[in-house]
Structure formats: C-alpha cells, structure tokens
Amino acid sequence: MTTMTEASVREFKMPDVGEGLTEAEILKWYVQVGDTVTDGQVVCEVETAKAAVELPIPYDGVVRELRFPEGTTVDVGTSIIAVDVSGGAAPEETPAAPVQEEAKPAAPARTPVLVGYGVSTAATKRRPRKGAEIPAQEASAAVQAELNGHAPEPVVKSRPLAKPPVRKLAKDLGVDLATVTPSGPDGVITREDVHAAVAPAPVQAQPQASERVAPPTPSLPVADSTRETRIPVKGVRKATAAAMVGSAFTAPHVTEFVTVDVTRTMKLVEELKQDRELQGLRVNPLLLIAKALLVAIKRNPDINASWDEAAQEIVLKHYVNLGIAAATPRGLIVPNIRDAHAKTLPQLAESLGELVSTAREGKTSPAAMQGGTVTITNVGVFGIDTGTPILNPGESAILAVGTIKLQPWVHKGKVKPRQVTTLALSFDHRLVDGELGSKVLADVAAILEQPKRLITWG
Numbered sequence: 001m002t003t004m005t006e007a008s009v010r011e012f013k014m015p016d017v018g019e020g021l022t023e024a025e026i027l028k029w030y031v032q033v034g035d036t037v038t039d040g041q042v043v044c045e046v047e048t049a050k051a052a053v054e055l056p057i058p059y060d061g062v063v064r065e066l067r068f069p070e071g072t073t074v075d076v077g078t079s080i081i082a083v084d085v086s087g088g089a090a091p092e093e094t095p096a097a098p099v100q101e102e103a104k105p106a107a108p109a110r111t112p113v114l115v116g117y118g119v120s121t122a123a124t125k126r127r128p129r130k131g132a133e134i135p136a137q138e139a140s141a142a143v144q145a146e147l148n149g150h151a152p153e154p155v156v157k158s159r160p161l162a163k164p165p166v167r168k169l170a171k172d173l174g175v176d177l178a179t180v181t182p183s184g185p186d187g188v189i190t191r192e193d194v195h196a197a198v199a200p201a202p203v204q205a206q207p208q209a210s211e212r213v214a215p216p217t218p219s220l221p222v223a224d225s226t227r228e229t230r231i232p233v234k235g236v237r238k239a240t241a242a243a244m245v246g247s248a249f250t251a252p253h254v255t256e257f258v259t260v261d262v263t264r265t266m267k268l269v270e271e272l273k274q275d276r277e278l279q280g281l282r283v284n285p286l287l288l289i290a291k292a293l294l295v296a297i298k299r300n301p302d303i304n305a306s307w308d309e310a311a312q313e314i315v316l317k318h319y320v321n322l323g324i325a326a327a328t329p330r331g332l333i334v335p336n337i338r339d340a341h342a343k344t345l346p347q348l349a350e351s352l353g354e355l356v357s358t359a360r361e362g363k364t365s366p367a368a369m370q371g372g373t374v375t376i377t378n379v380g381v382f383g384i385d386t387g388t389p390i391l392n393p394g395e396s397a398i399l400a401v402g403t404i405k406l407q408p409w410v411h412k413g414k415v416k417p418r419q420v421t422t423l424a425l426s427f428d429h430r431l432v433d434g435e436l437g438s439k440v441l442a443d444v445a446a447i448l449e450q451p452k453r454l455i456t457w458g
C-alpha cells in the first residue's frame with residue numbers, strides 16, 4: 001500500500017487575499033480527498049471581509065486531507081488542505097491486500113470519511129467518540145489504577161462527526177454538538193439528532209408529597225427556529241457594518257438635495273444605444289450620471305479629497321477612482337473604476353459593464369474595492385426617490401441617484417409630463433463646505449438637464 005511521508009506532503013495555508021486581512025470563511029470546496037490537482041487549479045472559494053475569492057493550489061499532487069469543512073472561518077496562515085506531491089496514488093485507488101491465512105482475522109471495514117476529516121495513515125486505532133463504550137482493556141486498566149491509588153488517565157474525546165449542513169444547523173440553533181447523541185452510521189450526528197437536542201424535555205411525573213425535591217434551576221429559553229432566524233454577521237456584511245459605523249461617527253455628514261428634469265438625458269441615452277461605437281456596451285442613465293459627476297469634479301477639484309486625521313491634513317486627489325455601490329447576496333460592496341477621469345464615454349461604459357457583471361457574479365476582488373475617491377449609489381433601481389447616503393471611509397463625497405419617473409413639470413411656461421429625478425450629495429463637512437458641495441451638485445444637475453454641457457464643460 002502506498003504510504004505518505006512527511007516530506008511528500010505539502011500544506012496549503014490560508015493566504016492573505018486582501019491587505020491586512022486576518023481570516024476568511026471557506027464557502028465551497030471544489031475538490032475532495034483523493035482528487036488529483038494541478039498547479040493553478042482552483043480548489044476552494046473563500047469569503048473575506050471584502051469579497052469572495054477563489055484560491056488556486058500552487059503545486060501538483062493528490063488531495064490527502066481537507067482540514068476544515070465548508071462554513072468554517074479560518075485564520076490566515078492556517079493549513080486548510082494537505083496534498084501529497086510524491087505522485088502516489090490516492091488511498092481510495094489502492095487495492096486491499098489479500099488475506100494470507102484463514103485463521104487470521106479479517107481487516108476492519110473502511111470507515112466512511114467526511115469532508116474535512118480525511119484518513120489517518122499513521123495508525124489504525126480510532127479515538128473513542130462521545131457516547132461510545134470504553135473498551136474492556138481500558139476499563140480494566142482504569143479499575144486497576146484506582147485500586148493502586150492512582151487516578152485513571154482521562155479518555156480523549158474526539159470531535160463530533162457531522163456534515164457541514166448539520167454543523168450549520170446546530171450553530172443556528174445554538175446547539176453544542178458535543179452534547180448531542182449521534183444516531184447515524186458510524187456515530188455521525190444527523191439533522192434529526194440536532195432537532196431532538198432542542199426539543200422540549202418530556203414532562204416528568206410529580207414527586208410524592210413525602211419526597212423532598214430541590215427547586216428546579218431556571219434554564220435559558222431555547223430559540224424557536226420557526227419564529228426567528230439568526231444570521232451570523234461575518235465577511236462582507238461585518239466589514240460593511242464596521243465601516244459605516246466608523247464613517248457615520250467620524251466624519252460630519254451633510255446632505256444636499258436637488259430635483260432635476262432629465263428628459264433630455266433620457267433621450268440622449270436612447271440615441272447612444274444606436275451609436276456604433278457603443279454597440280455591445282452598457283449604456284444607461286447611470287453612465288451619463290457618472291460622466292456628469294466626473295465633469296463636475298473637474299470643475300470643482302477640491303471635492304475630490306480625503307481627511308488625514310493623524311497628520312491633520314487635507315489630501316487632494318488628482319485622479320478619480322469612481323466607486324459604484326452594488327448590492328450582492330453577500331452584502332453591499334463598492335468596487336471602483338480606476339482613473340475614471342481619464343476615460344472616454346465608450347471606455348467608461350465598458351468599465352461600468354465589467355464592474356457590474358463581476359459584482360453580480362460575486363467575483364469582485366479585494367483590490368477592486370480599495371482606493372476609491374468618490375462614490376455613486378443608485379437607489380432609484382429600487383423605486384426610491386432618494387436617500388441620505390453614508391460616506392465610504394476615506395472619501396469626501398457620495399452621490400445618491402433616485403428613481404427617474406414621469407412627473408408634472410413646468411417646461412417653457414407650461415405644465416407638462418417630464419422625466420424627473422432627485423439627486424442627493426453627502427459630503428464630509430470637515431473639508432467640503434456648503435458652497436463647494438452646492439456647486440458640485442448644481443453642476444451635475446445642470447449637465448443632466450442639458451447634456452450638451454458634457455461637450456462644452458468636459
């Protein structure tokens with residue numbers, strides 16, 4: 001049988017896929033024990049505090065062990081997968097040795113392996129599980145130790161066996177798997193075992209009057225999963241929450257509003273969709289709103305800055321990394337378009353399309369969400385008129401765009417139905433005063449009302 005030596009095993013450790021991140025959650029394994037992997041092959045997907053990232057293995061070999069099941073949060077630098085790089089065959093592919101003598105006892109049957117536990121080739125003796133009987137030799141040794149006046153050695157308990165979905169269920173219900181009695185094959189804890197652990201205990205018979213019963217100890221109420229669902233705050237949601245709290249209570253926010261007739265902008269959008277240079281690109285109102293904001297920043301460059309608390313300085317940025325807030329199943333993320341100020345309209349449309357598609361697929365990299373200078377959040381896609389957005393940390397302004405809808409509007413002295421929207425600009429009042437913030441918002445509104453200003457002002 002092929003054996004695995006320490007020299008032939010490579011441990012792949014959880015890398016720091018961002019800047020200074022300390023942990024990541026294993027979302028999905030793409031390989032199993034016994035699979036052959038090659039250099040550069042993606043073996044798992046992890047979620048950090050900033051994004052979901054696929055991890056490639058850096059060498060060839062055979063997977064010997066997955067250290068953690070899906071749903072586990074692992075510290076950076078911890079080994080997550082063991083790979084045998086000696087070129088040996090997987091354990092499952094090695095045929096069992098034939099029995100030499102009839103009198104020789106048959107080898108024990110192979111124990112099913114759960115993902116995340118692997119197979120130990122160093123020893124065949126299994127550690128006793130919780131609820132399993134102590135072997136007679138260990139029991140007699142314990143009795144003999146007591147007779148000799150020595151304390152018996154404690155029996156080491158192994159980690160309860162359960163599949164990842166069952167572990168998640170137990171975590172959601174607040175059940176310690178070590179207290180659950182397994183009913184599955186080979187001592188595996190099932191979903192029914194977890195539900196039974198949270199079920200109310202049967203009512204005991206009332207004691208006789210002559211019996212002295214100690215007053216019952218009050219127990220903590222068990223959460224009813226049919227009435228409440230608890231979702232752990234981690235990954236992107238945890239990072240977003242911390243960032244928003246820090247921003248809201250650090251930077252003094254001011255929000256200004258303006259309602260504008262964007263009928264001409266909507267007509268221009270339809271015309272641009274027919275333009276040959278923009279065929280196949282993402283052309284929508286957000287594209288022209290982004291371009292309008294970039295022109296307004298060019299006319300009022302002091303808005304594109306950040307506050308350095310440690311140095312007590314205002315840092316003016318001579319570039320614009322335009323953030324676009326995107327709602328994803330894992331939470332709100334804000335990737336940005338690098339050097340958006342230098343892009344033509346077709347280039348901006350291409351970058352915007354790539355940004356949105358990548359965010360929806362959950363493939364946005366941590367690097368794409370760093371270094372933003374100004375952000376746009378489009379709450380109008382949800383049918384909302386506007387809002388008071390909170391600044392991203394390190395940025396000085398964020399523009400909220402409301403829904404665009406037909407409204408009665410005075411146009412050329414008459415009330416007519418026009419396409420109207422409301423814009424809201426939040427800014428850091430430490431470095432942006434009311435005059436500067438008002439100028440930027442007014443410029444954006446003026447461009448959207450008369451989009452030809454993109455040519456004259458841009």
